[in-house]
Amino acid sequence: MPRISGSLDEHRAAMRERILIAVREIMTTDGVDKLSMAEVAGRAELNRSVVYNYFADVRALLIAHAEYETTRFTEELHRALEPAVSPTERITVYVRRQLADFAAYPQPAGPELATLLGPDGYRQMHAHVSPLGRLLTDIIEEGVKTGEFAPCDPTATAHLIHACLGAERYPLGQGTRDVDETTDRVTTFVLRSLGADPS
Secondary structure (H helix, E strand, O other), X not given: OOOOOOOHHHHHHHHHHHHHXXXXXXXXXXXXXXXXXXXXXXXXXXXXXXXXXXXXXXXHHHHHHHHHHHHHHHHHHHHHHOOOOOXXXXXXXXXXXXXXXXXXXXXXXXXXXXXXXXXXXXXXXXXOOHHHHHHHHHHHHHHHHHOOOOOOOHHHHHHHXXXXXXXXXXXXXXOOOOHXXXXXXXXXXXXXXXXXXXX
């Protein structure tokens, strides 16, 4: 058992992050089918019992991993958006950061996750992603108000854009598509669909 330093809450937070980083490494290098409590313990250099103290099973690990990665990405995205002023600039940053993240941190395809998690677990996992949907909706709504984007339903349009991005998640994660080409193609498509100037 690792030596406890700092407060108990700090120790638990550090241990949880250590376990979730191990989950990310396994999923990135070996795929979700290699994910097990024993494999996570080994990668995190912990006893298996320690992992069970934090997570009941692989399903709980996957849900926590989704929350952890969404929080990480959201924080990185907000920093990247700070210098972007116009809605067109902001949505370009949004699309490009999403696709880059898909390539850097491969995730299982949606149907594969749905099978592993079951309907309730899948819904629970997706609840962590909803703040991103709201952020994208806000960008689109601002673009419509300023006249940069064509009139549309911002919420419905955000769903369509996320579907477009989601279609690239698996091939980018598997390395079967070029990241730069995919990013240019998808960014141009999204901007044109909004009635924005992709140049």
